[in-house]
Amino acid sequence: MDGFLGRYRNLSVLVIVIMAQLVLLAFQVKNNQDVRLIRVWAVTAITPLARVLEGIRANTFGVAGEYWQLLEVRSENRSMKADLDRLKLETQYLKEELATAKRVEAMAAFVQRSPNKTIGGRIIGAGAGMNSKVVFIDRGSTSGVLRGMPVITPDGIVGKVTASYPTASQVMLITDPTFACGVVSDKTRVHGTARGQGNNQLLIDYIQNEQQVQIGEIFFTSGDDRIFPKGLPVGPVRVARQGKLFKEIYVAPAAFEKGLAEVLVVLEGVHQQIPDLTQMGSGGPEVKALAPPPPDAVAFPLDATPKQNPNQRFSTEADRLVDKYKAIGEQQGVTYGGGGRVPNFNAPAAAKPPAQKPAPPSTPVPTTPTVTPPE
Amino acid sequence: MPSPEYSEANYVEGRRRKSSSSSFRPIVFFLVPLFSVLFDIFLPRFIDSARTLEFPLLITIYFSLMKRQPIAGIAIGATIGLMQDSLSQQPLGMFGIVKTLVGYFAASVSLRFDVNNPALRFMLCIFFFVFHQFFYWVMVKALLGQAPSINGMDELVRAMLNSAVALPLFLLLDKLRDDNS
Numbered sequence: 223m224d225g226f227l228g229r230y231r232n233l234s235v236l237v238i239v240i241m242a243q244l245v246l247l248a249f250q251v252k253n254n255q256d257v258r259l260i261r262v263w264a265v266t267a268i269t270p271l272a273r274v275l276e277g278i279r280a281n282t283f284g285v286a287g288e289y290w291q292l293l294e295v296r297s298e299n300r301s302m303k304a305d306l307d308r309l310k311l312e313t314q315y316l317k318e319e320l321a322t323a324k325r326v327e328a329m330a331a332f333v334q335r336s337p338n339k340t341i342g343g344r345i346i347g348a349g350a351g352m353n354s355k356v357v358f359i360d361r362g363s364t365s366g367v368l369r370g371m372p373v374i375t376p377d378g379i380v381g382k383v384t385a386s387y388p389t390a391s392q393v394m395l396i397t398d399p400t401f402a403c404g405v406v407s408d409k410t411r412v413h414g415t416a417r418g419q420g421n422n423q424l425l426i427d428y429i430q431n432e433q434q435v436q437i438g439e440i441f442f443t444s445g446d447d448r449i450f451p452k453g454l455p456v457g458p459v460r461v462a463r464q465g466k467l468f469k470e471i472y473v474a475p476a477a478f479e480k481g482l483a484e485v486l487v488v489l490e491g492v493h494q495q496i497p498d499l500t501q502m503g504s505g506g507p508e509v510k511a512l513a514p515p516p517p518d519a520v521a522f523p524l525d526a527t528p529k530q531n532p533n534q535r536f537s538t539e540a541d542r543l544v545d546k547y548k549a550i551g552e553q554q555g556v557t558y559g560g561g562g563r564v565p566n567f568n569a570p571a572a573a574k575p576p577a578q579k580p581a582p583p584s585t586p587v588p589t590t591p592t593v594t595p596p597e
Numbered sequence: 598m599p600s601p602e603y604s605e606a607n608y609v610e611g612r613r614r615k616s617s618s619s620s621f622r623p624i625v626f627f628l629v630p631l632f633s634v635l636f637d638i639f640l641p642r643f644i645d646s647a648r649t650l651e652f653p654l655l656i657t658i659y660f661s662l663m664k665r666q667p668i669a670g671i672a673i674g675a676t677i678g679l680m681q682d683s684l685s686q687q688p689l690g691m692f693g694i695v696k697t698l699v700g701y702f703a704a705s706v707s708l709r710f711d712v713n714n715p716a717l718r719f720m721l722c723i724f725f726f727v728f729h730q731f732f733y734w735v736m737v738k739a740l741l742g743q744a745p746s747i748n749g750m751d752e753l754v755r756a757m758l759n760s761a762v763a764l765p766l767f768l769l770l771d772k773l774r775d776d777n778s
Contacts, residue, residue: 231668232667232668232671232701232705235667235668235671236667236671236697236698236701239671239672239675239697240694240697240698243675243678243679243689243690243693243694243697244690244694246688246689246690246693247688247689247690247691247694247740250688250689250690251688251740251741253742254742259740
């Protein structure tokens with residue numbers, strides 16, 4: 223350095239003097255923004271260096287920081303994914319609970335309106351085998367469920383109990399190929415037999431080709447099979463065409479449209495009237511489930527266990543015959559099954575109070591004037 | 598092979614010229630620059646055309662040429678320039694920087710040429726005047742952000758006029774030297 227200054231002494235002195243005067247100038251001169259040139263020069267000289275240093279720092283420490291941040295993000299992402307999965311499960315669970323609550327609510331409303339004595343059950347399993355059309359419900363003989371009892375939902379019939387165990391029951395679905403029940407259409411009152419096909423449709427058999435059945439018409443149970451009470455919805459007609467001997471009518475089971483989860487086992491059935499579509503509007507399984515109860519059932523109080531008239535429990539001919547014989551036995555003091563004399567079944571039964579029937583329409587009764595014949 | 602500029606003959610000639618630098622009494626070094634600056638601000642009050650004369654520049658050139666020492670030229674130029682700045686409305690250093698460069702280059706030139714030749718003095722005065730004006734214009738434009746008008750022909754005329762004044766002035770100043778040359 224000394225050698226350089228010694229060799230270029232004159233030039234060095236020149237530069238020093240010039241620089242000193244430039245600094246002196248810079249202290250005095252201000253730019254148009256009233257900032258001294260010395261500041262402008264200092265900032266202009268320092269800023270690029272600071273920018274370079276900041277760039278180096280950002281590119282080194284920034285990359286390292288971003289790497290660590292990436293690690294944290296990765297772990298955070300993992301935990302958030304776990305949370306998301308858990309929340310999805312919770313959401314699914316809550317949706318299931320909500321759907322269950324809605325079904326139970328609809329079922330409770332149905333039970334309150336229905337004259338049938340029912341007990342709710344939950345499907346807990348299906349039968350073994352690919353083509354199995356049986357399910358198990360969590361109600362058994364301890365709950366009063368017996369073999370042969372019908373199983374329904376508010377939307378329609380489900381099947382019948384084929385085996386009753388203490389805590390569970392086996393239910394044959396109506397789609398089973400061996401299942402059959404009597405049905406009747408709501409418009410033309412055409413009677414037939416619904417038969418399971420092993421798929422999701424029922425075949426309505428034994429309907430003559432001459433009889434009129436329209437697509438969309440609803441079939442209800444007819445009560446002829448002594449399994450299902452009359453008036454329970456089966457499902458709408460999807461296919462109706464002419465067959466060789468009988469019409470080919472296929473019905474979609476209304477109870478299966480929303481899936482099966484909770485069912486009702488009918489402990490004591492009451493026949494009901496077939497709802498009239500003209501009073502129900504556009505028809506359909508959902509609408510039919512919400513239809514007002516028939517006039518026969520209105521007389522019952524709307525609670526969970528409606529009080530029923532013993533004479534009205536079964537309104538079939540056999541039931542009425544049994545009731546008649548019981549009354550004759552009580553009237554003549556004969557105990558059935560104990561031996562002894564046989565009651566006189568031809569004797570007229572004692573007059574009984576009239577059964578609860580809906581009041582006749584208040585139509586004015588025409589009065590005929592009595593005319594006394596002339597003597 | 599040594600370059601012609603730094604040949605032994607030139608070096609010896611330069612050392613000889615350096616050793617033959619003129620010396621002045623201190624009072625001359627003090628009063629002549631001072632009066633040059635005073636004339637620069639005083640004469641235009643009475644003679645308007647005196648504004649074209651740049652007495653401080655001519656004095657800087659003369660002393661730098663005569664001293665034949667670049668550092669001395671730097672000191673002379675910086676001193677006279679700062680004095681001129683202190684009496685002007687410009688920030689300190691504008692004339693100082695320009696005249697520092699003029700003093701340095703004039704002293705450097707004097708190491709290689711016989712500056713006692715009047716024709717050479719005339720030519721050098723023209724050159725350094727143009728250099729002074731141009732560099733001052735550059736500094737005003739660059740550092741002060743101003744755009745002063747400059748006319749090349751006018752400046753050339755002024756340069757010739759100042760050089761014409763410089764010839765008798767330098768002869769007068771030669772009388773003030775202490776050496777025998």
